[in-house]
Amino acid sequence: MSALTTTEAGQAASARSKKRLTAFLFVVPLLAFILLTFVAPIGSMLWRSVHHPAVAELIPLTLVELQRWDGHAIPDETTLNVFALELHGLAKQRLSGKLSEELNRAYTGMSSVVKSSARRIGRLKIEQLESQGAETLLQAHRNWSKAEVWYAIKRAGQIYTYDYYLTALDLELHPEQGIQVREDTQIYLQLYGKTLNMALVITLFCALLGYPLAYYLSGLPENRANLLLVLVLLPFWTSLLVRTTAWIALLQTNGVINSFLLSSGLIGQPIEMLYTSFATIIAMTHILLPFMILPLYSVMRGIDPSYLRAAMSLGAKPIPAFARIYFPMTLPGLSAGALLVFIISVGYYITPALVGGTDGQMISNIIAFHMQRSNNWELAAALGSLLLGLILVLYWLYDRFVGASNIKLG
Amino acid sequence: MAEQAGDKAFLQFTNVKKTYDHKTLVVKDFNLDVAKGEFITLLGPSGSGKTTCLMMLAGFEDVTSGEILINGRSVTSIAPYARNIGMVFQQYALFPHMTLRENLAYPLKIRKRPKDEIKAKVDEYLSLVELLDFGNRFPGQLSGGQRQRVALARALIFAPDIVLMDEPLGALDKKLREQMQFEIKRLHEQLGFTVIYVTHDQTEALTMSDRIAVFNNGIVQQCAAPHVLYERPANLFVADFIGESNKLKGTIESVGDDRVGVRLEDGGLVSSLKANCCEIGLPTTVSIRPEKLTFTDRLGSAGNQVKARFVTRHYVGEYIRYHFATADGTELVVKNLNDSSAPQFSNSDEVALAWLPQDSQALDRPVAASTL
Numbered sequence A: 001m002s003a004l005t006t007t008e009a010g011q012a013a014s015a016r017s018k019k020r021l022t023a024f025l026f027v028v029p030l031l032a033f034i035l036l037t038f039v040a041p042i043g044s045m046l047w048r049s050v051h052h053p054a055v056a057e058l059i060p061l062t063l064v065e066l067q068r069w070d071g072h073a074i075p076d077e078t079t080l081n082v083f084a085l086e087l088h089g090l091a092k093q094r095l096s097g098k099l100s101e102e103l104n105r106a107y108t109g110m111s112s113v114v115k116s117s118a119r120r121i122g123r124l125k126i127e128q129l130e131s132q133g134a135e136t137l138l139q140a141h142r143n144w145s146k147a148e149v150w151y152a153i154k155r156a157g158q159i160y161t162y163d164y165y166l167t168a169l170d171l172e173l174h175p176e177q178g179i180q181v182r183e184d185t186q187i188y189l190q191l192y193g194k195t196l197n198m199a200l201v202i203t204l205f206c207a208l209l210g211y212p213l214a215y216y217l218s219g220l221p222e223n224r225a226n227l228l229l230v231l232v233l234l235p236f237w238t239s240l241l242v243r244t245t246a247w248i249a250l251l252q253t254n255g256v257i258n259s260f261l262l263s264s265g266l267i268g269q270p271i272e273m274l275y276t277s278f279a280t281i282i283a284m285t286h287i288l289l290p291f292m293i294l295p296l297y298s299v300m301r302g303i304d305p306s307y308l309r310a311a312m313s314l315g316a317k318p319i320p321a322f323a324r325i326y327f328p329m330t331l332p333g334l335s336a337g338a339l340l341v342f343i344i345s346v347g348y349y350i351t352p353a354l355v356g357g358t359d360g361q362m363i364s365n366i367i368a369f370h371m372q373r374s375n376n377w378e379l380a381a382a383l384g385s386l387l388l389g390l391i392l393v394l395y396w397l398y399d400r401f402v403g404a405s406n407i408k409l410g
Numbered sequence B: 001m002a003e004q005a006g007d008k009a010f011l012q013f014t015n016v017k018k019t020y021d022h023k024t025l026v027v028k029d030f031n032l033d034v035a036k037g038e039f040i041t042l043l044g045p046s047g048s049g050k051t052t053c054l055m056m057l058a059g060f061e062d063v064t065s066g067e068i069l070i071n072g073r074s075v076t077s078i079a080p081y082a083r084n085i086g087m088v089f090q091q092y093a094l095f096p097h098m099t100l101r102e103n104l105a106y107p108l109k110i111r112k113r114p115k116d117e118i119k120a121k122v123d124e125y126l127s128l129v130e131l132l133d134f135g136n137r138f139p140g141q142l143s144g145g146q147r148q149r150v151a152l153a154r155a156l157i158f159a160p161d162i163v164l165m166d167e168p169l170g171a172l173d174k175k176l177r178e179q180m181q182f183e184i185k186r187l188h189e190q191l192g193f194t195v196i197y198v199t200h201d202q203t204e205a206l207t208m209s210d211r212i213a214v215f216n217n218g219i220v221q222q223c224a225a226p227h228v229l230y231e232r233p234a235n236l237f238v239a240d241f242i243g244e245s246n247k248l249k250g251t252i253e254s255v256g257d258d259r260v261g262v263r264l265e266d267g268g269l270v271s272s273l274k275a276n277c278c279e280i281g282l283p284t285t286v287s288i289r290p291e292k293l294t295f296t297d298r299l300g301s302a303g304n305q306v307k308a309r310f311v312t313r314h315y316v317g318e319y320i321r322y323h324f325a326t327a328d329g330t331e332l333v334v335k336n337l338n339d340s341s342a343p344q345f346s347n348s349d350e351v352a353l354a355w356l357p358q359d360s361q362a363l364d365r366p367v368a369a370s371t372l
Helices: A006-050 A054-058 A060-066 A077-092 A096-106 A110-123 A126-140 A147-156 A163-168 A188-218 A222-237 A240-251 A256-263 A277-301 A306-313 A318-346 A350-355 A363-372 A377-401 B050-058 B100-110 B115-128 B144-156 B174-191 B202-208 B226-231 B236-241
Strands: A171-174 A178-181 B011-019 B025-034 B039-043 B065-070 B085-088 B162-166 B194-199 B211-216 B219-224 B246-255 B259-264 B269-274 B283-288 B304-315 B319-325 B331-337 B350-355 B360-363
Touching: A006 A163, A006 A377, A054 A060, A054 A096, A060 A077, A060 A147, A077 A096, A077 A110, A077 A126, A096 A110, A096 A147, A110 A126, A163 A171, A163 A377, A188 A222, A188 A277, A188 A318, A188 A363, A188 A377, A222 A277, A240 A256, A240 A277, A240 A350, A277 A318, A277 A350, A306 A318, A306 B085, A318 A377, A350 A363, A363 A377, B011 B050, B025 B050, B025 B219, B039 B050, B039 B202, B050 B085, B050 B162, B050 B194, B050 B211, B085 B144, B100 B115, B100 B144, B115 B144, B144 B162, B144 B174, B174 B202, B194 B202, B202 B226, B211 B226, B211 B236, B219 B226, B219 B236, B236 B246, B236 B283, B236 B360, B246 B269, B246 B331, B259 B283, B269 B304, B304 B331
Parallel strands: B039 B194, B039 B211, B085 B162, B162 B194, B269 B360
Antiparallel strands: A171 A178, B011 B025, B011 B065, B211 B219, B246 B259, B246 B283, B259 B269, B283 B360, B304 B319, B304 B350, B319 B331
16 A cells, blocks of 8 residues: 555545535534524523522622521621612512512512512611611511521522422422421422333333234235335324324213213223323323334334244244244334333323323423423423433433444334 | 155155145146255246245245155145254345354254253354354354355254255355355265255256256256256256257157257258157257357268358357357357367358257257146
């Protein structure tokens, strides 16, 4: 082999970089689209889950004063005066409502306390506040004499916080004992567990239903298999909402299934199926089944029938031959399908929201609740980030034990 | 090796018929007796029914009617896994998720042989196909020829009664194919198993087989040893399919014990061996191999002669092909060794071509196809 001259090397390098530039230009629109609609929202969500400047913007001076506070008794008079002054300002600007909402989130029941105290302090003149501020405040409500309340205010005032993650993990920060399990409301961890559990069951059902069908399809002549595949894909052509609503019609107390079972005398009482986790599982299995069938089918289609024949000619009976030879060869498709179904169902929202009731709710429904109803976007962001982290961890585990390179979508 | 296995036949096909669509027969009345240790090739164009016969023997296709007997016992109702027949596939069919060792051990594990015996056998067969150092690799890491050797070893390791090979060398390039032919022959001689080999490559069939069954349209046209097929083809199809042949049309004028006299279309009278003709007055085709056809100055006046015009000359390397045309347009090809005697012709030279009567066959049509 002879080495290239400098000119030749230069030409080769410039040709290569030109090629790269062309390739890059082809993906620029998609890249911009993804950055704008995918990376940026996820980034802002992650950011929002740790960045919370609302309280710090409302009562900055009080928070500075609270720096000196030892955290045991009521903060000193200066601090209380400063707070009263700021509350007075907020009341005049009609921002006390916002503060009450924020503090209520940090310490339950603070909403009305802040509102009434703000009204009381708002009635005073600024000159009066200099001397009577602290006193008025303490008279306004006994909560202002509690150290926990001030502790909560101090924590809520932090611009960067991991408190929402603690809440999302059902933990809380106690002034003395540090991080500990929250005792009053244990919801999120349980919900994560239930979500994973349901996703697992849905994946299992999809595999059990999809595998035999994909196997049958892969053995058919091409034109008939294509026709039947169109039927498999048919659900994709109807709106998700319509399909889910159809399940409501089927499953409700006086729906199709119950009416049939009642009239045939198999049951005496209608079975409660709608608004249970059963309804969520059955409707989601139906909706996600094509994601299992397609990769399975394309992998099975690629398996030469001579493998099974070879196994049998070597003396293997059909079932052992299937288990030892055919099944392992379909694993790439099975794991691809299972991963798709599992990840999609972990974050599914609309179907559990419509047919799940309270029993069939999944983590995404709680996230939506915090986005839309309770207006706690920071907690929603923390829950969403944890979900993202959870999926990444599961994917890592999968890659570790099964190997992501084994996935075959077609 | 026995030309005809006779009563002691180890494997027998008797009146085997097969239809897929219940309208047309893919295999029409297949009869074949195979002796133990024989190497039989089923040769024919694609769609001629040879692979179907193999699949029926393996048990992957059922027999529409007729019997297949191994050692006198009918196997038509026995499941494929119980027939004890080894099979080598065109696409190797090595299990991709198992190493070579696991692939070879598979049939033995199914038969629940003890572990140390399995290990010894696997070692033995790996070294038999010269792949002992590759035992822990996966099939995907091997070349085509190596994969086919493993497939061969896997089909042999459980000492099957019969080994079936379905175009096993079809996916290999020419040079490798020749090596593998030699390899299969070597193993066959060393281990003495019975082989049913399917191919559409006549050279492969001629070099490897004890006997060849030539298939066309679901019928065995001729079943004989390679030299018989080549030198004494039973009909036009065989003469055409195996090797190359010059065909001169004519009418039978006289019939002797083993010779016939044929009046060619250009008026010349030639003598030829009697094959599947012959009644006086019927049309026939005289077939002559290109290498048996030569120039008159070599043969003198001993043989048959035909006059033809020189058309063109192809240089092939070890020999030269001369193309001639007779007066009625029939093309004749002469193969001449590329030595100093190779003559030169100029265009449209008229040359007399000659051959010996025993080097030509008077042939009829192929065996007529029977219907369902």
